[in-house]
Amino acid sequence: MTTIVNYTQQKRDEDDDMSLADIMSLRISSPSPMEEKNDWAVQNELYYKQIQSSYYQLQYLQQQQMLMMMNSSQSRRSSTVSSSSSSTTTSHYRYKKSRQPPPLSPSSLSSKPQQHYPLSPSSSNSSSSTHNRTSMVETPKRRQSLGKRIKKVFGMTVELPMDTASTKMTSPTKSPVILSMPNSPNSSISSIKPRHHRRYNDINQLPSSPASSTVSTTSFNTNNTNNTNTSASTNKKKKCVSFNSVIKLHETFSASDYDRRCDTSATCQKLTPVLALKIKxxxxxxxxxxxxxxxxxxxNTHFFISFLGSVLGKKRSLDSDEEEQGVVSKKQKLNENIVHRIxxxxxPERDISLVKKYFKSLGYNRFNKGPTWSxxxxxxxxxxxxxxxxxxxxxxxxxxxxxxxEYAPQTETDVRENSARKGKKKGKIMIAEEDDHRTPDEKLADQVTPLWKVDYETQLVKKNRNSIKQLVALKRKIAELKNVRDESQIDWAYEKGALPCEVLDPIGSPVTEGYRTKCEFTIGYNLDREPTVGFLLGLYRDGVTSVLEPSACLNVPxxxxxxxAxxxxxxxxxxxxxxxxxxxxGVWRTLMTKTQSTGDVLILVQIxxxxxTAERLQQEKENLVKFWNEESxxxxxxLVFQVWDGSSNGMTDKAPIEVLSGNGYIHENLLGNRFRLSASAFFQVNTPATEILYAxxxxxxxxxxTKKTTLLDLCCGTGTIGxxxxxxxxxxxxxxMVPEAIVDAKVNAELNDIKNVTxxxxxxxxxxxxxxxxxxxEVIAVLDPPRNxxxxxxxxxIRDAKHISRVIYISCDSKQAIDNFIALCRPTSNRFRGMPFKPVRAVTVDLFPHTEHCELMVEFVRVEEQEEEEEEEKKEEEEA
Ligand SMILES: C[S@@+](CC[C@H](N)C(=O)[O-])C[C@H]1O[C@@H](n2cnc3c(N)ncnc32)[C@H](O)[C@@H]1O
Structure with a gap:
């Protein structure tokens, strides 16, 4: 769709001095046809805005043109000044949606008869309505002679080919105002065409695409017109300027045509930080x-912030002018990138995750809860x-x-400050980059083993506190449930005290250093761009790609x-x-090690x-076998091997694992049993602490x-617990769910002469x-699921299976397990049938010293059994 805007300049008269401010104020004082929205404008908001923006750009061009003329004429101030009739300028606009824009060229436009387009059907052909709108803002003073003032101050003549005496709005079909400069016969406005003007003309020459319409601006026309109204005093040929009377909205490419984020060959995908900085x-x-x-x-001009420091200069120290520093920081904020947020x-009061999912389904993936869930x-x-x-x-x-x-934009600094405040609240240590004097090794240690500076006793207290927090939350959330059919099912949650059950003292790991039997190292480049095997210093999703050797990591054996190394x-x-x-x-991607207490070592190399070529690949496999078995x-x-050409980092289950030497398996001992494990199967990483947990x-x-018991080992891995x-x-x-783990589990059962397993x-x-x-x-379920x-x-x-009397839930992330806990304990409802369970004891077992992680084991028993027992006891008491 194309929209045409026509305007005709209108005269004003004023007799006092013309100042720069006056010229500039034209934009403000000129009545904008956009100041009132009619029905069409409301319905076609996008076009309305485009027209509005074009309108202001046009006005700006006018001002610039006038200023340039004035500047150039000021230098010729001594020349003769011609007299002129009083006149002033204003604009008159009419709009209409047009199916086809008339062809525009600077030359054709000036000679074309003016066309008028009503803003809406209702305002069609209503020049008076436009007139009235314009007149409302127009003051007699504003209508004073601009021409006279220009003449007086800058020595130019303004001629208006219309009735300059009238203070009323003139016909919209009248010609534009013509500014003449009598003493500069050779000067031409077009010769001082500023960059903007060229740009707008260029846009006019762009081929239009069939995609959505966006605004381009008016073509700008400067004419060296042969004007018939020559100045009496100079009688010279006048230089005239006329503004294009048409604003054309071009159809152009849609945003999606420009969006190359999915295009892997696009330059934007290949930017290195240095190149990005250069471009900025x-x-x-x-x-x-x-x-x-x-x-x-x-x-409103935005600058990339890293550059600003060098432009604005460094902060002055000590007795520096505070006010100026304030100005600098304000400037920095002004010029900073904006985070576009709504x-x-x-x-709804609840269901944050459902709301999040809903917005994701609408395509709004970056959805964050506000500080409060309002x-x-x-x-x-x-x-x-x-x-x-x-x-x-x-x-x-x-x-x-x-x-x-509502639109709520923020500067990047504000966003960072907010998240730093959030981090502080959560107890995270946030260090501003300039205050961070840690060595890279210390940074890595802080990342991999964040509690490495805290003594182990204190670590345990901290982990236990986190577990307790979740248990307290469980009790509170159950007690707060609404529409409970049978409150007696959750009596335990209404009891006094914050804890829902007995909480045992936390159990620490017998080994606190070098305990990890499994390590996954990244192969990449260190800070000096040397190939390195180690850990990523930072998060890859934050754009971090430097790899550091693991020497400073306490948990790596x-x-x-x-x-x-x-x-x-x-x-x-x-x-x-x-x-x-x-x-x-590149080739080398990941190195995984499994180093068991039995002395077995599994090495997996991913490339x-x-x-x-196939030959080169084969040769490299042979090189690896020779190296690891004979030279290392x-x-x-x-030794096992994986080829992975996909983009995801780390080991993957999407590519097969090839055994290069040995049989692909290693062994570990737990509580007197022997377990075989393969490269892809899960196995707890801290063997001595695992023995405590399983015991x-x-x-x-x-x-x-005395009872026949079935043990359900749910998420059993290689079958260790069962x-x-x-x-x-x-x-x-x-x-x-991992078939290889089940193969291992079956072998493990055989290895330990266990026949009663399925x-x-x-x-x-x-x-x-x-x-x-x-x-x-009796049926007991042991649940040892992944983090979520x-x-x-x-x-x-489990609730439906009446025969399950007890559930032992082992969680490696109690915060994420809380939903499962609540589902297990909430009273009977249509969705959760069967009697609920209740927590009876809990213990924290630390399998991961120096990290924030630990295991929380909770025993839940079926409420039904307890209630019946109690009733029986009561009866017995009554009878007695
Ligand atoms: C924390 S590990 C525990 C494994 C085992 N209990 C042990 O201690 O060695 C969790 C296990 O759950 C498995 N798993 C994850 N999601 C599962 C699902 N939906 N159904 C069955 N197993 C699952 C994983 O493959 C992993 O082996």
């Missing part, structure tokens, strides 16, 4: 020194996107509430550090490059082979030797029937 500096330089920016608009209010913030890439989102969200009624969205030497000598995570090129000095039990688990299962308890129960059922290689939620069908005199817990359907199945 070039842009800053251009904006600062070359770009033509109107005085009033300078405050604030969404009237969200609103949320959505971040977008541009102001235009934000405006679009505001419009969309304001039309949504979600769960009966009409959502309210010496044998793993040695393997990493040996591999380091190997790749530095290799003719193949390390993998570059930015360019996505990118896209650039290698490491006693390697098995405690067996103790709490309290298997009654196998360590198998001899005391009738039957063990293990369910695990394994399923499946997700637990897909084997609900196995859970519900496992009937016996199990699917709610698994909890529902």
């Amino acid at each position: 500096e070039e842009l800053n330089n251009y904006k600062l020194n070359e770009m033509f920016v109107h005085l009033d608009s300078r405050q 604030k969404v209010s009237h969200l 609103y949320a913030l959505i971040t977008l890439d541009s102001e235009a996107q934000a405006a679009d989102a505001v419009r969309t969200i304001n039309q949504i009624t979600y769960k009966g509430q009409k959502l309210v969205a 010496d044998v793993a550090k040695k393997i990493a 040996v591999m380091n030497e190997y790749i530095r000598k290799s003719d193949l490059p390390a993998y570059d995570r930015v360019e996505k090129t 990118r082979a896209a650039d290698l 000095g490491v006693n390697v039990t098995t 405690k688990c067996a103790e709490w299962c309290a298997i009654d030797p 196998i360590t308890m198998a001899k005391s129960v009738e039957h063990v059922i293990g369910i695990e 394994y399923y290689a499946s997700k637990v939620e897909d084997k609900i029937n196995v859970v519900t069908d496992a009937v016996n005199e 817990g199990v699917h709610a359907s698994v909890i529902r199945a």
Whole structure:
């Protein structure tokens, strides 16, 4: 769609002196046809805004043109001044949506008869309405002679080919104002055409695309017209300027045509930090020194902040002028990049995650809860996107509430400061970059083992406190549940005290250093761009790609550090490059070690082979076998290999693992049992602490030797928990989603002469029937899921299976497990049938010294059993 805007300049008369401010104030004093929105404007807001923006740009051009003329004429002040009639300028506008824009060229425009387009059907052909609107702002003073003032101050003549005596609005069809400069016959406005003008003309020459319409601005026309009204005093040919009377809105490419974020070959995908900085500096330089920016608009020019310091100069120290520093920081803020955010209010009180999911489904992925859950913030890439989102969200009624969205942009500094404040609240140590004097090794240690400076006792207290926090939350959340059918099911939650159950003293790890049996090292480049095996210093998702050797990491065992160092030497000598995570090129990607208490060592080398021939790949495998088995000095039990050309980092289950030497397996001992483990199977990383955890688990299962018991080992990995308890129960059922782990589990059962086990290689939620069908005199479920817990359907199945009397839940992230805990304990409802469970004891077991992680084990028992027992006891008491 194309919209045409016509305008005709209108005269004003005033007889006093003309100042620069007066000229500049034309923009303010000239009545804008945009000041009132009619129906069409409301319905076509985008075009309305485009027209509005074009209008202001046009006005700006007029002012610039006049100023330039004045400047050039001031230098010729001594020349003759011609008399002129009083006149002034203003504009008259009419709009109409047009199907086809008339062809525009600077020359054709000036000679074309003026066309008029009503802003809306209702205002069609209503020149008087436009007139009235204009007249409302027009004052007699404003209508004084601009021409006379220009003549007086700058020695130019203004001629108006219309009735200059009238103070009324003249016909919109009248010709534009013509400024003449009698004493400069050779001067031509076009010869001093500023950058802006050229740019706008260039836009006019752009081929239009069929995509959505966006604004370009008016073509700007300067004519050296043969004017018939020659000055009496000079009788010379006059130089005239006329402004183009048409604003044309071109159709151009849509935002999606410009968006190349998915295009991997686009330059923006390949920017290194140094190149990005260079580009930013070039842009800053251009904006600062070359770009033509109107005085009033300078405050809106954005500069990339890193450059600003060198432009604005360093802060003065001590007795420096505080006010000036304030100005600098204000300037910095003004010029800083803006984070385009919208604030969404009237969200439902609960269900944050559901709301988040809902907004994700609408394409708003960067969704953050506000400091309170009365609103949320959505971040977008541009102001235009934000405006679009505001419009969309304001039309949504979600769960009966009409959502309210408003644009709430923030500077990057503000966002960083807010998150720093948030971090402080959460107890995280936030160090500003300039105050960070840590060595790279210390930074890495802080990242990998954040509690390494805290004594171990204190670490345990801290971890226990975190576990208790979740237990307290469990009790509170259950007690706060509404519409409870049978409150007696959750009596325990209404009891006095914050704790829901007995909490045992935390159990520490017998080994606190070098305990990790499994380490996954990244191969990349260190801070000096040397190939290195170690850990990423920072998060890759934050754009960090430097790799540091693991020597400073307390939890990495010496044998793993040695393997990493040996591999380091190997790749530095290799003719193949390390993998570059930015360019996505290179070969060496990841090194994984499994170093067990048995002395077994598994090494896995992952490479990118896209650039290698089959022969070269084969040769490198042979090199590796020779090196690790004969030259490395490491006693390697098995060497395995993975080719991974995809973009995800770290080990993957999407590519096969090839055994290069040994049989692909290693062994570990736990509580007197022997376990085989493969490269991809899960196995606890701290063997001595795991033994304590499993022994405690067996103790709490309290298997009654007089009863036939089934043990459900849900998320069983290589079968460790079930196998360590198998001899005391009738039957063990293990369910695990990694098939290789189940293969290991079956072998492990055989290795330990266990015959009463059945394994399923499946997700637990897909084997609900196995859970519900496992009937016996006593059924106990041990749940040892990953960090985010199990699917709610698994909890529902456990509740539905009346025969399950006890659940031992082992969680490595109690905060994430809370939803499972609540689902297990909430009273019966349509969604959660079956009697609930209640917590009876809990203990923190530390498997990960110097990190924030630990295991929380909670014993839950079926409420039904307890209630019946109590009733029986009561009856007995009454009878007695
Ligand atoms: C924390 S590990 C515990 C493994 C085992 N209990 C042990 O101690 O060695 C969690 C295990 O759950 C498995 N897992 C994750 N999601 C699962 C699901 N939905 N169904 C079954 N197993 C799952 C993982 O593969 C992993 O082996």
